[in-house]
Amino acid sequence: MQGGLKQNITKELFSGLYREYRASIMAGDYPALTAQRENAIRRFEESGFPTTKLESWKNTDLKESFAREYNVVLKPEQGVDAQKVFRCNIPHLDTAIMGQLNGWYVSKDVPLMELGNGIIMGSLAEAIKKYPALVEAHLGKYTSSRTDSNTNFNADSFTDLNTAYFQDGVFIYVPDNVKSPKPVQIINVIHHDENLFLQSRNLIVLGKNSRLSLVHCDDSYNHQPSFSNVVTEIYLGENSSLDHYKLQNLNNTSTLISTVYFQMEAFSNLKSHYISLNGGLLRNNIRLRFNGPQGNANIYGIYLMDSKQHIDNQVFIDHAFPDCTSGELFKGILDEHSSGVFNGHVLVERNAVRTNAYQSNRNILLTETAKVNSKPFLEIYNDDVKCSHGSTTGQLDQDAMYYLRQRGIGEDSARMLLMYAYADEVISKIDIEPLKYRIEDMVKKRLQGELQICEACVLHCSTPEHPMEFVIDMTKI
Amino acid sequence: MLLSIKNLHASINGKEILKGIDLDVNQGEVHAIMGPNGTGKSTLASVIAGREVFDVTSGEVIYKGRNLLKLAVEERAREGIFLGFQYPVEIPGVSITNFMRTAVNEVRKYKGLDPLGGGAFLKLMEEKKKLVELTSNLANRSVNEGFSGGEKKKNEIFQMAMLEPTLAILDETDSGLDIDALRVVANGVNKLRTKDNAFMVITHYQRLLDYIVPDFVHVLFEGKIVKSGTKELALELEEKGYDWIRKEQRDNGIAG
Ligand SMILES: Nc1ncnc2c1ncn2[C@@H]1O[C@H](COP(=O)(O)OP(=O)(O)OP(=O)(O)O)[C@@H](O)[C@H]1O
Ligand SMILES: [Mg+2]
Numbered sequence: 196m197q198g199g200l201k202q203n204i205t206k207e208l209f210s211g212l213y214r215e216y217r218a219s220i221m222a223g224d225y226p227a228l229t230a231q232r233e234n235a236i237r238r239f240e241e242s243g244f245p246t247t248k249l250e251s252w253k254n255t256d257l258k259e260s261f262a263r264e265y266n267v268v269l270k271p272e273q274g275v276d277a278q279k280v281f282r283c284n285i286p287h288l289d290t291a292i293m294g295q296l297n298g299w300y301v302s303k304d305v306p307l308m309e310l311g312n313g314i315i316m317g318s319l320a321e322a323i324k325k326y327p328a329l330v331e332a333h334l335g336k337y338t339s340s341r342t343d344s345n346t347n348f349n350a351d352s353f354t355d356l357n358t359a360y361f362q363d364g365v366f367i368y369v370p371d372n373v374k375s376p377k378p379v380q381i382i383n384v385i386h387h388d389e390n391l392f393l394q395s396r397n398l399i400v401l402g403k404n405s406r407l408s409l410v411h412c413d414d415s416y417n418h419q420p421s422f423s424n425v426v427t428e429i430y431l432g433e434n435s436s437l438d439h440y441k442l443q444n445l446n447n448t449s450t451l452i453s454t455v456y457f458q459m460e461a462f463s464n465l466k467s468h469y470i471s472l473n474g475g476l477l478r479n480n481i482r483l484r485f486n487g488p489q490g491n492a493n494i495y496g497i498y499l500m501d502s503k504q505h506i507d508n509q510v511f512i513d514h515a516f517p518d519c520t521s522g523e524l525f526k527g528i529l530d531e532h533s534s535g536v537f538n539g540h541v542l543v544e545r546n547a548v549r550t551n552a553y554q555s556n557r558n559i560l561l562t563e564t565a566k567v568n569s570k571p572f573l574e575i576y577n578d579d580v581k582c583s584h585g586s587t588t589g590q591l592d593q594d595a596m597y598y599l600r601q602r603g604i605g606e607d608s609a610r611m612l613l614m615y616a617y618a619d620e621v622i623s624k625i626d627i628e629p630l631k632y633r634i635e636d637m638v639k640k641r642l643q644g645e646l647q648i649c650e651a652c653v654l655h656c657s658t659p660e661h662p663m664e665f666v667i668d669m670t671k672i
Numbered sequence: 673m674l675l676s677i678k679n680l681h682a683s684i685n686g687k688e689i690l691k692g693i694d695l696d697v698n699q700g701e702v703h704a705i706m707g708p709n710g711t712g713k714s715t716l717a718s719v720i721a722g723r724e725v726f727d728v729t730s731g732e733v734i735y736k737g738r739n740l741l742k743l744a745v746e747e748r749a750r751e752g753i754f755l756g757f758q759y760p761v762e763i764p765g766v767s768i769t770n771f772m773r774t775a776v777n778e779v780r781k782y783k784g785l786d787p788l789g790g791g792a793f794l795k796l797m798e799e800k801k802k803l804v805e806l807t808s809n810l811a812n813r814s815v816n817e818g819f820s821g822g823e824k825k826k827n828e829i830f831q832m833a834m835l836e837p838t839l840a841i842l843d844e845t846d847s848g849l850d851i852d853a854l855r856v857v858a859n860g861v862n863k864l865r866t867k868d869n870a871f872m873v874i875t876h877y878q879r880l881l882d883y884i885v886p887d888f889v890h891v892l893f894e895g896k897i898v899k900s901g902t903k904e905l906a907l908e909l910e911e912k913g914y915d916w917i918r919k920e921q922r923d924n925g926i927a928g
Contacts, residue, residue: 598761598815601721602775602831603749603782612774616765616814 201264201390204422206243208267210236213359216269220360223320225327231335235358242352254536254568255507260450260476263420265392269362271299290380290410291316297387298395298423299363313370316379319398322366329368333400333430337458337484351480353452357426361396364425367409371402371432378408378438378627385423385449386416397427401435401463408438408627413445413453413474420448420475427455431463433487438626439467442634444646445474447502454480461487461516468625469525470634471498471506472641478507485512485519485547496525497621499641500533500565507536510554514547523554526621528614528642529565539571543580550577554584559591559617614642673734674699674870675720675839680731682719689715691895692731697839700867704881704906705874707892708914713874714758716892717841720872721755722748735839750782752838756828756845758874763815768827771815772797772834779835800833804860821848829860836864841872846880858883878910893917 202208213220213236221229244261245252293316294301300318307317307325315322323330338354365381385391401407415421431437445451451474457465471477483492498506512521527535537556554571571584591613599609618638625631640646675697682690689712697703705713719726720733722745733740740748763771776796777787788796801811804826816824825845832840842861846854861871861884873884881889881903889906891899893914898921899905909917 592761592763594761595763597723597745598757598763599766599771599775600745601749601755601757602771602835603746603779604775605746605778606744608774608778609746612766612771613763616763619765 201266203264204244204261204392206240209356209360210240212267212269219269220362223323225323225331227331228323228334232359235355239352239355239359242355245352251509251538254534255476255478255505257450257476260422263390263422263448265390265420265422267392268297269360271297271363290378291375293317293365293367293379293381295365295381295383295395297385297391298383298393298425300365307366312373312376314373314375315366315368317366318363319361319366319396320363322368322398326368329400330366330398333428334396334398335428337428337430337456338426351454353424353480354426354454357394357396357424357454360394361426362394364395364397364427365399366397367399367407369401369405369407369435372404373402374406375408378410378630380410380412382412382414383425384414384416385419385421385445387419387421390420390422392422392424394424394426397425399427399429399437401429401431401437403432403434405432405435406437407435408440410440410442410627410630412442413451415444415446415449418446418448420450421445422450422452424452425454427453429455429457431457431459431465431490433460434462435460436464437466439465440625440630441467441469441479443469443471443474443477444637445477447473447475447504449474450476452478452480455482457481457483457492459483459485459487459490459492459519462489463487464490465492465494466624466626467492467494468621469494469496469498469508470622470638471496471500472637472646473499474504474506476505476507479509481508481510483510483512483521485514485516485521488516488518490516490519492520493522493624494524495621495624496523496527497618497638498525498527498535499530499618499638500527500535501530502532504533505535506533507538509536509538509540511540512542512552514541514543514550514552517546517548517550519547520551522552523556523571524621525556526617527556527558527567528561528617529558529567530561532562532564534565535567535569537567537569537571537586539584541573541575541582541584543573543575543577543582545576548577548579550575550580550582552580552582556586558588559614560588561591611639611642615639618642673697674736675740676732676734677720678732678734680716680719680733681729682715682726683729684715684726688729689726689895690719693892693895693897695890695897697870697872699838699870701888702865702871702873702884702886704884704886704889704903705872705892706876706889706906706909711892712895713892714843717755717758717843717872717874720748720839720841721745721753746778747782749835750779752869754832754835754837754840756825756832756840756842758843758847760816760819760824760828762817762819764817766815768811768813768815768830769797772831775831776834796834800830803833803863804830805856806830822850822853825849825857826853829857833860833864836869838869839872840864840869841874843874844876845873846875846877854880855883878906881906891917893921 247256306321309315529535539554541552543550556569558567569586571586573582596609677695680693890897
C-alpha cells in the first residue's frame with residue numbers, strides 16, 4: 196500500500212481494499228474486534244460517505260477533499276527518527292510526549308510503556324496484543340449513536356470506516372485512584388511526500404478517581420494534502436477528571452475528520468478545549484454521554500479561520516442521567532473566504548432531572564465573504580431543567596475600534612487587540628499555565644498572520660532558534 | 673495658534689449638525705463649551721477627533737498649522753489630540769494596562785522614541801494613577817467593563833494623564849461625578865495644565881468651572897457658537913438658563 200497508486204476516495208475503493216487486505220488488517224485482532232470490523236464495513240457499505248443531503252453535513256461539503264487523490268496507508272513507515280520529528284520547547288511545561296507520525300505511534304524506546312504508578316501509554320496496536328481484555332472492555336463501546344432516530348446526527352460512516360480499517364493510534368490507561376503527575380501530550384504529525392489518507396484510532400481510559408491532563412495536537416509539517424479520519428474514545432470512570440486540549444494546526448490542503456466520544460460515568464469531570472488555528476477542512480465531531488449522575492462537562496472552542504478554510508464543530512451531549520451539568524462556549528473569527536459551522540445539540544432525557552446545560556456560539560466575520568452557519572439546539576424531555584442556548588454573529592465593535600484609535604493605536608493593532616480579547620475569553624479557561632501562555636502566543640501569531648504551519652507546529656518547535664516576539668506585548672504585567 | 677476652526681459644517685446621514693463653527697484655541701488656554709442638549713457639542717468633539725461617521729461638508733480645521741481633517745483618528749491622537757468621551761466604551765478582555773501600554777508605545781513610536789519597557793511603563797502608570805486616585809484594582813480590569821459612571825470618567829482622566837495630550841477635549845467629564853470625584857478630576861486637569869497645552873471642556877454645569885477656571889466660555893446653540901465670553905458668562909447661564917439665548921437667536925433671526 197505504502198507508496199502505491201494514488202486513488203480517488205470512493206466507497207467502492209474502501210470496500211475493495213478491505214476485501215483485499217482483510218487478513219493483514221485483522222492480523223492483530225482479538226475475536227470481538229474482528230467482528231466489530233466486519234459489522235462496521237457492512238454499515239459503511241450501506242451508508243457510504245456522507246453528502247450534503249444529510250442534515251448534519253448540510254453545510255460541509257467534502258467534494259473538494261474527495262476530488263484529490265490519496266495514498267491509503269496500511270503499513271507504518273520504517274526508519275523514522277523520532278527525536279528529529281518531536282522536539283519539544285514549551286518553556287516550563289513538562290509533559291510526557293507520545294508521538295504519532297502519519298497516524299502511527301512512534302516509539303522512542305518501547306511501543307508501550309508501563310509506568311511505576313500503573314499508567315500504561317503507547318501504541319494502541321501494541322495494547323491490543325498485550326492487554327486485549329482491557330482494550331476490549333472499551334474499544335468501540337461508545338461509538339454507537341443511541342439517539343440516531345430522534346436527532347439530527349446520523350450514525351457516522353466515518354467512524355465505521357475507521358473501525359473497519361484502523362491499525363494503530365494512541366492508548367492511555369490511568370488506573371483507579373492514580374493522578375497522572377504530568378500532562379500527557381499526543382503529537383500527531385502528518386509529514387509525507389505524497390498525499391495521505393489515514394485513519395488512526397485512540398483509546399483513553401481513566402479509572403475511578405483518576406486524573407489526567409491530555410494535550411492532543413494535530414500538525415502538518417508540509418503543504419502536502421492529507422485526509423485524516425481520526426476516532427478517539429475517551430472513557431471517564433466514576434469520579435475521574437480529565438483536562439483535555441485539542442490543538443489543530445494543519446495546512447490548507449488538509450482535511451481532518453476528528454470524532455471524539457466521551458463516555459462519562461457518575462461524578463466525572465471533563466474540561467475540553469478545542470483550539471483550531473489552521474486547517475483546510477476541519478470537522479470536529481464531539482459526542483458526549485453522561486452515563487451516570489452528577490457529571491460535569493465544559494467544552495470550549497476557539498477557531499481562527501481565513502483564506503478558504505472551513506471549520507465545522509458538531510457537539511452532541513446526551514444528558515441520560517440526573518444532576519449533570521454541561522456547558523459549551525465556542526467562539527470564532529472568520530476572515531476572507533472562510534466558513535464555519537456550529538451545530539450544538541443537547542439532549543435531555545426523560546429521567547435526567549435537574550440538568551443544567553448551556554450552549555453558546557459566537558462569531559465575528561471580518562469580511563463580507565466569510566460566512567457562518569450556527570445552530571444551537573436543545574431537545575428536552577423533562578421540566579426540571581435549566582437550559583439556555585444562544586448564538587451571535589457580528590463584526591468587530593466599531594465603537595471600540597474608534598475608542599482604541601482615539602488613543603493613538605493604529606487600526607491594525609486595534610483590530611488585533613479586539614480579536615485577541617475576544618479569543619481570550621476561551622483561552623483564559625486553560626488551567627495549565629505554561630500551556631496557556633504558549634497558546635496565547637500562538638493565537639497572537641495567528642492573528643498577526645505569522646503562525647507557520649511547517650516550522651512551528653502547535654506545541655513543539657523544530658526551529659527553536661527563532662524565539663517568538665510580538666509587536667504588541669499583551670502578556671499580563 | 674494651536675487650533676483654528678473656520679466655518680465648520682458637519683452632518684451625519686445627510687442631517688446637518690454643525691452649521692458653521694468658528695473657534696480659535698491657543699496654547700495655554702482653557703475653553704469651556706456649554707449649550708443645551710443636542711446642539712452639537714459632542715459632534716464638534718467627534719469631528720475634531722476624526723470620527724469617520726461624520727461628514728465635514730465645508731469649512732476647515734487647522735491644528736499645529738496642518739489641515740487636521742486630512743489625518744486619520746489615530747494620527748490625530750498621536751499628534752496630541754485627546755478626547756475624554758461622554759460615554760466611554762466598554763472593551764471586555766482588554767485590560768487597562770495592556771491598552772495603555774499599547775497606546776503609549778504607539779504614540780512613542782510615532783514620535784521616534786523607543787518603546788517604554790515593562791518597568792518604566794509600570795512606574796509611569798503608578799504615578800498617573802496617583803494623580804487621579806485610581807485604585808490598582810480598577811487598572812487591572814478590562815477597559816470600562818462594569819465600571820460605574822464615575823469610574824469611567826476617572827479612567828478617562830487617567831488615560832489623559834498617561835498620554836499627555838496637547839489638546840484635550842473633555843466631553844462632560846464632570847457628569848455623574850460625586851463632589852469628591854469632581855475635585856479629583858479637576859485637580860488632575862489642573863496639574864496637567866501647562867503653557868504648552870490647551871483644554872476644551874464641554875460641560876453643563878458652572879460648578880466644574882469653579883475648579884477648572886476657563887479663559888473663555890462659548891455657547892453652542894443649534895450647531896453654531898452664538899455667544900462667547902469669560903467665566904462670568906457661565907455664571908449668567910447658570911442663573912438664567914438658555915431661554916434668553918433662544919430668544920436672542922429668534923430676535924436676531926427676525927432682525928436678520
Ligand atoms: N450617530 C448619529 N446619528 C444620527 N444623529 C446623531 C448621531 N449623533 C448625533 N446625532 C444628532 O446630532 C445632534 C447633536 O448631538 P450631540 O451629541 O452633538 O449633542 P450634544 O450637544 O453633545 O448634547 P448633550 O448635551 O445631550 O450631550 C442631536 O440631535 C443628535 O441626535
Ligand atoms: Mg454630548
